[in-house]
Amino acid sequence: MNSAPRLATAACAALLAVSATACSAASDNSGGSSDSHTYTIWDPYPQLDASSAWATLLNECGTKAGVSIKRTPFDTTDLSNKTLLAAQQGNAPDVLVVDNPVVSTLAEAGVLTTTAQNKIDTSAVDANLLAAGQSGGQTYGIPIGANTLALYYNKSVLQAAGVDAATVKDWASLTAALARVTAAGKKGITFSAIGTEEGSFQFLPWFWGAGAALTKIDSPQAVSALSLWKDWLKQGYAPNSVINNTQTTSWQEFATGGYAFAENGTWQLANAKKLGFDHGIIAIPGTNGGTAPAPTGGEFVTVPTQTDTGRYATSDKIVTCLTSTDNSNNTDTALSYIAPTRVVQDRQTAANPDLAVWVQAVRAAKGRTSDNLGVKYPAISQQLWTAVQAALSGAQTPEAALTAAQSAVK
């Protein structure tokens, strides 16, 4: 009858094995900066695999700085929470490439070092782009590149409707063009008004183009911008599906060839070449003409806080290498971004004159967290996309939706 103790021993051994693997699993995390020869980099480019130019560049920059690189890509919506959790556990990555509106939030959390601490040189970067990474007089990183929004148009649809894209200069002429296209039996415009940050991102050019400011989102100018979208839906110039469209599904609608216009970003340039029809690009017009300021998109390269501050020097070398003129040109071309410095922008337009309209748009663009909004922006943005959804779905009028939004911002 001694099988019971033997079994118990076996169970204990099994338990030990389990807890041992549990322990080893806990210490083997993907962040972690315990090893002085391995530097961790997190980025939001899961579409770029280990053989991509980006991954190769990271390794080259690591080699130049005399360390090896451990790269972990995350989905961009995941990255800020992953970083917060890692920082809480004290194993944030050495270098973090992160979407620009998140920078001020992470800075507020105390996760990021300032350029004064990490010694990254940002002098060559365009001021309007760098502004998205600034908060409370400090700069928390350097943009890797920038993208923004413009209007893609389908040449054959416009031609069939007898519309010349060059005549689209302000909201009135754009709406008139949409009316003619719809009368000709085609669809007018597609965009993304989804209830996430993407929805606010797409609404901002119209919001700012009307002269509204994020500090007062129920101003008459803001109402006029939302009414413009609402009327497009009511008249059938824009499909009802925009309420649930991401920028990707909106692009897929445009790619069917049935739409005259699509509001979309620089990152679609490579896909635009694969469209089965001729396309053109114009800047998004302001209410009374001119170019509306579009929000800047694109990521910042940042250096999260470490307990071992000695690591910053090497991180600085890696970041400087990543954002150097030559590498910036290659990376931004690969990501289909506009470079953040004039030198590289000129080089990009010299190589590809089509980019000129985008360079103009990026120079006119504005950071979402600029105007000293910083961490106030996420709350405002959430109320803004909520109001857009309420108005477009018919739950509330544009005035009522924006008034409710402003009072909810607090």
Add this chain to the structure above:
Amino acid sequence: MTMLLARDTAVGAATSAQRRRRVGNWSGWAFLAPVAIYLALFYAYPLYRNIDLSLRNYTVRSFVRGDAPFIGLTNYQAVLRDPTFGPALTHTIVFTAMSLVFQYSIGLALAVFFNRRFPLSVTLRALFLVPWLLPLIVSASTWSWLLNSESGVVNAGLHALGIAPVDWLTSPTWSLVSVIIANIWIGVPFNLVLLHSGLQAIPVSLYEAAALDGAGGWRRFRHITLPMLRPVTAITLLLGLIYTLKVFDIIWIMTRGGPSDSSTTFATWSYRLGFGNLLPSFGLGAAVGNLLVVTALAFGLIYLRTQRRLHSA
């Protein structure tokens, strides 16, 4: 001498019994340990953390530093006073009740249907399991394509019938209906499987006796099938309730709780508070999550109580 011997063996027996009991205790604990440690690590601790989160004022800064101040029930008060609370509560109740009613009745109808043997019945039953086997992200994405107001096949079908298109996912009146339909479709197989196995446990002799007494199909269903299925029904509905209360992925993928909160339930609201914004409010998200946990727990207790009453009766 014999007495001495007897006492000796008695003492020996006693100590060995004691030793055996002690060994038995230890091995008992050892056997219990894996489960106990597992429960503590993966159930008790996360639950404790979630309660702790909901009682503190977490900002991004205090989350990272771990020094969030204790604020008692303020988060719960804020959640109760939030304008989203009322609609979210209504939607959660409607979503759960409608899903359960339709999942159960369709599942039961199919189970009774498949209980009769006919050619291909096994193949057909297996096909009915497909919605259950598909990853939720696949089925939810498929549903949102089907119901797309511009290019969805459902609106194309309505158009062919001469009915005006419906904005399934983008109008405040239809979004909740759409996610309920998708959730019913996903939940039917689960009900079908459980109820089908319940049906097979009912002795055929009961039906034969009833048929001899002249009971028709409806009366046999009403007076034999339904009462005999009661225990299976109870557990099916309870599990269904808990699954449905926490349904998140289908709604989030199809409508993101919108437009303007028209399909927001507690599950999606909790996620939106905690993760749906660039600036997460973990405390509020945890508070909403805990309300869900408490609701599920309450129904679990009701179930246990009725079970006990059934057994003692």
